[in-house]
Amino acid sequence: MVGPRYASTVRQIIAWLLVALFVFPIYHWVTVAFKTPKEIFDKPPNVWRFTPTVENFEQVFGISLGFGFGDVREVLPGGGNFYMAPRVWDSIVIAVFSTILAVTVATLASYALSRMRFRGQQHFVNWVLSTRMMPPVAVAIPMFFLFKNVGLLDTYTGLILVHSLMNLPLAVLLMKSFFDDIPKEIDESATIDGASRWLIFRRIILPMAKGGLAATAVLAFIFSWTEFLFVLTLSQGSIQTVPVASSTFVTSIGTAWGNMAALGTASMVPAFLFILLVQKHLVRGLTLGSLKQ
Amino acid sequence: MATVEYRNIVKNFGAVEVLRGLSFQIEPETFTVLLGPSGCGKTTLLRLTAGLEIMTSGDVLIAGERVNDVHPRDRDIAMVFQNYALYPAMKVFDNIAFSLQVRKLSPDEIRRRVGEAAATLNITDYLDRYPKELSGGQRQRVAMGRAMVRDATVFLFDEPLSNLDAKLRAHMRVEIRQLHDRLGSTSIYVTHDQIEAMTMADEIVLMHDGEIEQIGTPDEVYDRPANRFVADFIGTPSMNFLSGEVVADNGSPAFRAENVQVSLPDSVPATSGRKITCGLRPADLSLSETGSINGKLILAEKTGADIHLHVAVGDRNIVAVVPRSANVAAGQTVRLAIDPAKVHLFDAVTQHRVN
Numbered sequence A: 001m002v003g004p005r006y007a008s009t010v011r012q013i014i015a016w017l018l019v020a021l022f023v024f025p026i027y028h029w030v031t032v033a034f035k036t037p038k039e040i041f042d043k044p045p046n047v048w049r050f051t052p053t054v055e056n057f058e059q060v061f062g063i064s065l066g067f068g069f070g071d072v073r074e075v076l077p078g079g080g081n082f083y084m085a086p087r088v089w090d091s092i093v094i095a096v097f098s099t100i101l102a103v104t105v106a107t108l109a110s111y112a113l114s115r116m117r118f119r120g121q122q123h124f125v126n127w128v129l130s131t132r133m134m135p136p137v138a139v140a141i142p143m144f145f146l147f148k149n150v151g152l153l154d155t156y157t158g159l160i161l162v163h164s165l166m167n168l169p170l171a172v173l174l175m176k177s178f179f180d181d182i183p184k185e186i187d188e189s190a191t192i193d194g195a196s197r198w199l200i201f202r203r204i205i206l207p208m209a210k211g212g213l214a215a216t217a218v219l220a221f222i223f224s225w226t227e228f229l230f231v232l233t234l235s236q237g238s239i240q241t242v243p244v245a246s247s248t249f250v251t252s253i254g255t256a257w258g259n260m261a262a263l264g265t266a267s268m269v270p271a272f273l274f275i276l277l278v279q280k281h282l283v284r285g286l287t288l289g290s291l292k293q
Numbered sequence B: 001m002a003t004v005e006y007r008n009i010v011k012n013f014g015a016v017e018v019l020r021g022l023s024f025q026i027e028p029e030t031f032t033v034l035l036g037p038s039g040c041g042k043t044t045l046l047r048l049t050a051g052l053e054i055m056t057s058g059d060v061l062i063a064g065e066r067v068n069d070v071h072p073r074d075r076d077i078a079m080v081f082q083n084y085a086l087y088p089a090m091k092v093f094d095n096i097a098f099s100l101q102v103r104k105l106s107p108d109e110i111r112r113r114v115g116e117a118a119a120t121l122n123i124t125d126y127l128d129r130y131p132k133e134l135s136g137g138q139r140q141r142v143a144m145g146r147a148m149v150r151d152a153t154v155f156l157f158d159e160p161l162s163n164l165d166a167k168l169r170a171h172m173r174v175e176i177r178q179l180h181d182r183l184g185s186t187s188i189y190v191t192h193d194q195i196e197a198m199t200m201a202d203e204i205v206l207m208h209d210g211e212i213e214q215i216g217t218p219d220e221v222y223d224r225p226a227n228r229f230v231a232d233f234i235g236t237p238s239m240n241f242l243s244g245e246v247v248a249d250n251g252s253p254a255f256r257a258e259n260v261q262v263s264l265p266d267s268v269p270a271t272s273g274r275k276i277t278c279g280l281r282p283a284d285l286s287l288s289e290t291g292s293i294n295g296k297l298i299l300a301e302k303t304g305a306d307i308h309l310h311v312a313v314g315d316r317n318i319v320a321v322v323p324r325s326a327n328v329a330a331g332q333t334v335r336l337a338i339d340p341a342k343v344h345l346f347d348a349v350t351q352h353r354v355n
């Protein structure tokens, strides 16, 4: 007979194994960032014991961490550059502003879609969603010419707009589902109390939808943070986000694995911080206390 | 201090007719209860009054003014929703104060009014809490407070007590009624609970399937139900119905069915052979050696205060409520009697009251 305690132990072991399976590649990637080029190619790979070095980070971020000083602006064998601090900045600017824009527009739109009734409403919702079904690569080239003509190529504004646009459909649907969960009696009660639609939205509904806002913001941020194709086609070097910048470590002569891992590792930090920041709002039960039990 | 008048209210949801042409008027300062089984359209009628729903046809008049096109905001009504619909992101104080803040009253005035309402409702200690930190009964009070501070001309209540336990419900019935008397407002109160209706109402509007079955005071509705539906709906245990016919018994009218003969008041035309449904309230029946309703006692249910007798009369079961002192045992034959004035007669076909 299998006792409940035994079963729970087995469950725990399986859970830990699964976690290890998912975490190991990240761990390995992080260790690569702290290895010298020689150690990176040790065979068999030395996962646990190596001499950590911050050289990769020094090169990528152009700052001396006190353990030695490399030429931070060193030109890569392929003609590129190790110095990536501005790329992280670009990523932050684009991700933050496109998230703000997408969440703002989506919140307003989805509240209207959730509460107001107009002709063809369901078609409108379907249409919003369908825009997300189009493969981005299908619009990348037209978008390039469009941007070129209106002068948005290689600008923050352009990339922020594109990332917001890509995020809107999901953000709208996600926020709509949150608003749909808020009983309409709450709006109605506030209406009878004399509040205007805007006041109801701002004072009553929005605070209830905080969890939805947080979830939507996380999704939008991560999308922008990891997006590759649009940045690749719509920027020409003066602005470049981390994913595209990472690809420049792959050159015709060789790949700067250590530097690439350093940039990748470092780029996890802002996304991680952002998620920590909004995480406390990611709560369930948004109507808690409003209704009869 | 306002009348509310409904003229030919029709409301369809798609193809479903929910309200089928209601017309009635509610007098100022009365406590009117819309009573009826679930799904009969009570909430819909209340929402139409508030302006939250648009009627298919008909007019609603508040204080003599047609309000069909008046926004809910401007109708000067207060409403307690069936699910309370508190604002979860606001503390209790702000929940109650919200309508006053929106109307830009001075902070002092707001504090005074909220304080007053909270004191009346006994929730002063909870003003600083969030709704989620309250019990069901406390939430109900907050919902009441939100309506109270409004000073509205018409108060609408949608089954506000339906989720409370029996004791709290009985207590809140009294409180709501007292509140109404103190505010001197016009109140419309929706419920499916006939006890609530009987205890609280000045006037009961009994609805069924989107139509009005009867309008009257609790006494009128209880003593002279307009039709069989009303008779059945009001009163616990519910009225007994027997099908039979009117006969002339020595020249005076009587009701006859299997094992049953009940004298009727002389006002009933003694047209022999007329098919009729006879309604007898359990509490109006009494045990009597000379009783003309004969049956066999199946079960004597003791409720504490009295005894409910389940008696098989012919092929029907009827219930009689008798004092606890009655000495009865299951299986015995019993005779029941009733005062002719308390017999309710309904036409067997139309189900309308005939006496």
Ligand SMILES: Nc1ncnc2c1ncn2[C@@H]1O[C@H](COP(=O)(O)OP(=O)(O)O)[C@@H](O)[C@H]1O
Pocket (backbone or CB within 6 Å): B013, B016, B018, B036, B037, B038, B039, B040, B041, B042, B043, B044, B045
């Ligand atoms: N928004 C709506 N859409 C469609 N049908 C509705 C809607 N609201 C109510 N109904 C229907 O109208 C009828 C009356 O509902 P309601 O007024 O809520 O009844 P009550 O409050 O008396 O229980 C019900 O059959 C219900 O299904």
Ligand SMILES: [Mg+2]
Pocket (backbone or CB within 6 Å): B039, B042, B043, B044, B082, B159
């Ligand atoms: Mg209802």
